[in-house]
Amino acid sequence: MKKLLAVSLLTLSAAWSSHAVADASQCPTTLRFADTGIEGMEEMVRTYGEFQQKLTDILGINVQFFPVSDRTATVNALQFNQVDMILAGPSEYAVMRARQDVKMMVGIERTEYGSAFVVHADSDIHSLADLKGKRIAMKDPGSTTGHIIPTLMLKEAGLDINRDVQALLLDSARYEAMVNRDVDAMGSGVRDVAVLRERHPEGDYRVIAESDTMPRDLFVARGGISDECISYVNQQIMANGEMLMESILNPGERKKYIGARFVDDLTEEEYDRITEAYALVGMPLN
Known part of the structure; x- marks a missing residue:
């Protein structure tokens, strides 16, 4: 019995050591x-x-x-x-x-971590398919919500990113490009839509598509x-x-x-x- 108890304690000690707090x-x-x-x-x-x-x-x-x-x-x-x-x-x-x-x-x-496409409220663009032939402002290369996912959304909507649209990676300048109508839409983070409205409160914008979280x-x-x-x-x-x-x-x-x-x-x-x-x-x- 003593030998069995000693083995049990040794096993317990080893298990405790392997789970010790780092x-x-x-x-x-x-x-x-x-x-x-x-x-x-x-x-x-x-x-x-x-x-x-x-x-x-x-x-x-x-x-x-x-x-x-x-x-x-x-x-x-x-x-x-x-x-x-x-x-x-x-x-x-x-x-x-x-x-x-x-x-x-x-x-x-x-x-609110996702991507969204936004256009001016008076735009005739109502879906991603309507972006064919349009200029789109995005963030910078490799940005999850400002580049990769917007590009994927366009592809899943049947658009060729190289032929059907002109995607411009403008980083922070994407807001001004949108406000000044230098582009037809902005594909960026969901929170960036709120930033756009804060920077240009007199403007009127409309979200036409949004990704999953x-x-x-x-x-x-x-x-x-x-x-x-x-x-x-x-x-x-x-x-x-x-x-x-x-x-x-x-x-x-x-x-x-x-x-x-x-x-x-x-x-x-x-x-x-x-x-x-x-x-x-x-x-x-x-």
Whole structure:
């Protein structure tokens, strides 16, 4: 009986050890952090300065900014181990996982996260099919709701993106192009329709099509970061989610996260839709 009890205790101890709560010692002394939608150090500091300080305090690890010039540079930085953790949109994650070893961390679930096509209220355009031969303002290459999904929506409506429409990737200039009627429609995020109306309150606009809700944004770790470190960081973010989300919102630079929350139920299958979208619109992931 004593021998059986000893074996049982040993088994229990081993099981407990395998499920032990990870701590900061499992991580590098510095975690280099980037955002695929932020360009340059100045904007990183302005947007995420408070979040950086809060996360550093919570983790007990120095969180250091890694500035990038664009989405492609961010993906390359991860590939060459220049950055440890990236906040990415669904499209960027689809590209990252196709090119290299990356690990999914926690996500951010946003409200009103989808794509929409908007036209002037007096336009004779009432459906996506009516956009044939028209000029369309979109965001920038690789933007989930401002490029990939709008392009997919046009394709699913039977339009050839190269022959039937003129899609212009204008980034922030897409609003002015729409207001000035330099384009016939704007295909961008659902929230961008509200931005358009805020910038031009005297205008009258009409949404002609809207997508389903998109997969969540997420934090992505380079493959070399241990599972134990990822578990520790995830635990701390989820335990302090409200405070960390407030620190992201307080500078006023990330309004897209108003009403958002941290989540830890992400699956790889959630992002397969984006991978399929890239294939359907003829854009290589790798």
